[in-house]
Amino acid sequence: MEMKDLGKCVLPLLIVSAIGIAFKSQAQLHDELIIMEEGGSIEQIPSTTIDSSNFWMLKMDISSPIAQLAGSQNTADFHYGIQLKHVRVANGFRFTTEFYPDIDAGFFSHSTREVAVVNDNIQYIDIYTRTNVLRFGFGYERRFKKDWGVSYIGMDYNWQRSVSSLLTNSYQLNVALNEIDSIQPAHHARTRGFGMGLSPLVGCEIPIAGGFGISVEIKADVALSINEGYAIDDEGIITKTGAGYYFRTFPLLNCRLHYQF
Numbered sequence: 001m002e003m004k005d006l007g008k009c010v011l012p013l014l015i016v017s018a019i020g021i022a023f024k025s026q027a028q029l030h031d032e033l034i035i036m037e038e039g040g041s042i043e044q045i046p047s048t049t050i051d052s053s054n055f056w057m058l059k060m061d062i063s064s065p066i067a068q069l070a071g072s073q074n075t076a077d078f079h080y081g082i083q084l085k086h087v088r089v090a091n092g093f094r095f096t097t098e099f100y101p102d103i104d105a106g107f108f109s110h111s112t113r114e115v116a117v118v119n120d121n122i123q124y125i126d127i128y129t130r131t132n133v134l135r136f137g138f139g140y141e142r143r144f145k146k147d148w149g150v151s152y153i154g155m156d157y158n159w160q161r162s163v164s165s166l167l168t169n170s171y172q173l174n175v176a177l178n179e180i181d182s183i184q185p186a187h188h189a190r191t192r193g194f195g196m197g198l199s200p201l202v203g204c205e206i207p208i209a210g211g212f213g214i215s216v217e218i219k220a221d222v223a224l225s226i227n228e229g230y231a232i233d234d235e236g237i238i239t240k241t242g243a244g245y246y247f248r249t250f251p252l253l254n255c256r257l258h259y260q261f
Helices: 003-037 063-069
Strands: 054-061 080-088 091-100 109-118 121-145 150-174 179-182 187-209 212-219 222-232 238-249 253-260
Touching: 063 253, 091 150, 121 187, 150 222, 187 238, 187 253
Parallel strands: none
Antiparallel strands: 054 080, 054 253, 080 091, 091 121, 109 121, 121 150, 150 179, 150 187, 187 212, 187 222, 212 253, 222 238
16 A cells, blocks of 8 residues: 555545544533532542632631730720621632721820910910721732641732721919919810722631631731821811721731631
8 A cells, every 4th residue: 555545545534533432521511510510529520620618607707805904905906797608619809897996095085285475474275196997908819828837928909988086175383382273174176087998918817616716917017098187276176177087907917816607
């Protein structure tokens, strides 16, 4: 048989063989899917098949209660929050709400301003401020299974709303008599602010028992807010002015109790 005739015979055979291999592979994949649907053993499924985990997780902040029990007085970092997370395979989608009841140190932060000196009398203004912040956020994380639990990296995007309460009281001190006389009633005002921020983060989840576990998260949490400005005159009267822009950071460490369902 000549080489030309041999080529004419081999080419159809190669095409038929390729079609046969393709049909065989398709049939094998179909059998594997049937095994999965009928609850077959995981050993029967190829190792290249990805994990099909799909669940929800509820998390509650416990950092601040622990700090309070330990005697911490740094109320500016105290916060209470809840997070709902949906995990699908190696992806986590996070929805978080946090409340900071006292972002200024102390129940009210206090400052005093001297405004006038007349003979033996010195006039002062006491200024008290308190700010609380409510934050909403959503984000994404990439998860990595470990022998001890799960580690993850991700990013959150946050919106925030703040409310500041202001209180002023004007009084004078008689230096000669060492007496204080109130000369103006207290003045009150409230200002509001809105902002947003980004939080790159890294964390881990360690299971305990029955779906419960502990989560520890470290983040770089920076936010930009636009707040109503204010001015305080020498009589302690508070007047709202133009908006101000502020950068601030939030706690960089979160510890949460979680439940998986």
